[in-house]
Amino acid sequence: MNPLYNFSAGPAMVDPAVMRQIQDELLNYKDTGMSIMEMSHRSALFEAVVNDAKNNLRQLMQIPDNYEILFLQGGASLQFSMIPMNLMHTHKAAAYLNSGVWSQKAIDEAKRHGEVIIVGDNAEVGYKRLPECNVLPLGMDYAYYVSNNTIYGTQFKQIPMDHAVLIADMSSDILSKPIDVSKHGLIFAGAQKNLGIAGVTIVVIRKDLIREDVDVDTMLRYATHQKANSLYNTPASFSLYVLKKVTDWLLETGLETITKRNEHKASILYEAIDKSTLFSNDIKVEDRSLMNVVFTTNNPKLDEAFISFAKKYDCVNIKGYRSVGGMRASLYNAMPIEGVKKLIEAMHAFEAGVKL
Ligand SMILES: Cc1ncc(COP(=O)(O)O)c(C=O)c1O
Numbered sequence: 001m002n003p004l005y006n007f008s009a010g011p012a013m014v015d016p017a018v019m020r021q022i023q024d025e026l027l028n029y030k031d032t033g034m035s036i037m038e039m040s041h042r043s044a045l046f047e048a049v050v051n052d053a054k055n056n057l058r059q060l061m062q063i064p065d066n067y068e069i070l071f072l073q074g075g076a077s078l079q080f081s082m083i084p085m086n087l088m089h090t091h092k093a094a095a096y097l098n099s100g101v102w103s104q105k106a107i108d109e110a111k112r113h114g115e116v117i118i119v120g121d122n123a124e125v126g127y128k129r130l131p132e133c134n135v136l137p138l139g140m141d142y143a144y145y146v147s148n149n150t151i152y153g154t155q156f157k158q159i160p161m162d163h164a165v166l167i168a169d170m171s172s173d174i175l176s177k178p179i180d181v182s183k184h185g186l187i188f189a190g191a192q193k194n195l196g197i198a199g200v201t202i203v204v205i206r207k208d209l210i211r212e213d214v215d216v217d218t219m220l221r222y223a224t225h226q227k228a229n230s231l232y233n234t235p236a237s238f239s240l241y242v243l244k245k246v247t248d249w250l251l252e253t254g255l256e257t258i259t260k261r262n263e264h265k266a267s268i269l270y271e272a273i274d275k276s277t278l279f280s281n282d283i284k285v286e287d288r289s290l291m292n293v294v295f296t297t298n299n300p301k302l303d304e305a306f307i308s309f310a311k312k313y314d315c316v317n318i319k320g321y322r323s324v325g326g327m328r329a330s331l332y333n334a335m336p337i338e339g340v341k342k343l344i345e346a347m348h349a350f351e352a353g354v355k356l
Contacts, residue, residue, distance in 0.1 A: 004316055005335065005336075005338075005339030007315060007328070007329040007331075007335070007343070009151075009328060009330045010193040010198075010332075011192040011197060012332045014197065014242070014246065014334055022241075032045065036049070036237065036241045041234055041237050042231070047231070049237075049240060050230060050231065054071075056244065056247035056251055057247060059251060060175055060247060061181055061204065066206060067204050067205065067206050067207065068204070068205050070202075070225045070226060071200050071225075071235060073201065073235070074201065075198075076171045076188060077105065078201065079169070079201065080105055080106040080108075081109045083167055083186065084109065085214070086210075086211070086220075086222050088141045089211075091139045091140060091141050092115060092141070093114055093117060093139060094110055094141050094144060095119045095137065095142070095143040095163070096116055096144045097121075097146075097161060098118050099120075099122060099145070100146065100151055100154070101127075102150065102151070102169060102171070103169070104123075114141070117140065119134045119143070119161070120133045120160075127151075127152040128154070128282060129154070130154050130156060130160070130287045142165035142186075143165070143166055143167065144166075144167040144169075145159075145161060146169040146171075147169065147170045148173035148291050149289065150172040150291070151321040151323070151324060153289045153292045153294035153328065154283055154287045155290060159179075167185060167186045168188075169188060170187050170188065171189045171190050171193060172189075172193050172194070172291050173289075173290075174189035175195060175250060176194055176259070176262050176291055184204075185209050186204065187204045188202065188203045190202075191242075191246075193332050194291075194332045194333045195243055196245070196246040197242045200235070200239040205222055209222075218232075219232070246334075261337060264337060265335065265337055266288070266291075268340060268344065269293050269343065269344065270293065272347055273293070273347075278297050279327075279347060280298065281294060290331065291331055291332060292330050292331070294328045296320070303327060307319050310343065310350075312346070313346035315343045317330075
C-alpha cells in the first residue's frame with residue numbers, strides 16, 4: 001500500500017518508524033509476556049513510561065525545575081474549566097485574547113467562574129487576522145491566549161502578551177518549535193496533533209500556581225495530580241505510552257531539525273498557493289500558521305472537486321473546518337516533506353486541468 005498523507009487537523013499522523021516500534025512491542029512489552037495495554041498503571045514498568053515521557057518533555061521543551069508536568073484526561077477542552085477553577089481565585093478575573101473558536105470556548109467556561117476581560121478580539125474579520133493585545137488591566141488572576149488557531153490557520157510568532165501568570169493553549173503547535181516556558185504560568189495541549197494520539201493532555205504548570213486550598217473537586221485540582229505523579233486514577237495508559245515513544249523520536253530527531261522541517265513544509269506550500277492563479281490564502285502573511293495551512297479556490301464546488309482529486313495523490317483529510325470551508329492542510333511534526341510535495345503536485349495538476 002502506498003503511504004497515505006493524512007493532513008487531518010487531529011488526531012493526526014504519527015511517524016511510521018514510531019508506529020513500527022509500537023507494533024513490534026504490542027503483544028509482548030519488554031519480555032513481560034503482556035501488552036502495555038494490559039499492564040497495571042501501578043506497575044514499575046508503567047511508572048517508568050510516565051517518568052520517561054516527563055523527562056523527555058522536560059528536555060525537549062527545556063522546562064525549568066520550578067514547573068510541574070502533568071498528564072491529564074478530558075482533552076484540552078477540560079482545561080478551559082480547570083484553569084479558571086484553579087487559578088481564578090484572588091481577583092476572580094482574567095484577561096483573554098480572543099483569536100477564534102478555541103479561545104471563545106475557553107472564555108465561555110471562564111465566565112462561569114469569574115469576570116472575563118477580553119483584551120483583543122478579531123471576530124469581526126472572521127478571525128482571519130490575529131488580534132492585537134490591548135494593555136492588560138491590573139487585578140487579573142491570569143492572561144490567556146491560544147498560540148496557534150487550528151481552524152483559521154493563524155499563529156502567533158511571538159508571545160502576544162506579558163503577565164506573571166500567562167496561560168497558553170498550545171494544542172496545535174506544541175513542540176513544533178522551541179518556546180520559552182519560563183514566560184508562562186501554564187501551558188497545555190492535547191497530544192493528538194504533534195505529540196501522539198488522543199487521550200492525554202499535557203499541562204506544564206509553574207509549581208507556585210498549584211494550590212490545595214481551592215474549593216474544587218478532587219479530580220479537577222492540579223494539586224491532586226501533582227501529588228500522585230499523574231497517577232491519581234487510571235490514566236489513558238496507551239496514550240501515555242505513545243507520548244513516550246513520540247517524544248523519544250523527537251529527541252532522536254532533534255527539535256532544531258523538526259523546526260526547520262516544519263518551516264520548510266509551510267514555506268513550500270504557501271509559495272505554491274501564492275503563485276497559483278486558482279488557489280489562494282487570505283491570511284496576513286505575518287499571521288500565517290506553519291501548522292495549519294488554509295486555502296481555497298473561492299468556489300465551493302471546485303474546492304470539493306479538488307479534495308476528491310487530491311486523494312489520487314494519496315493526500316487525504318484536506319477539507320477545511322465546517323465554518324471556514326475550503327481546504328486545510330495540517331502539517332504537524334509527523335507530516336513528511338514528501339507529503340507536502342505530493343499535495344503541491346496535486347494542486348498543479350488540478351490547476352492545469354481546470355484551465356483546459
Ligand atoms: C487550539 C485548540 N485548543 C483546544 C482544542 C480542543 O482539544 P480537545 O479535543 O483535546 O479537547 C483543539 C482541538 O482541535 C484545538 O485545536
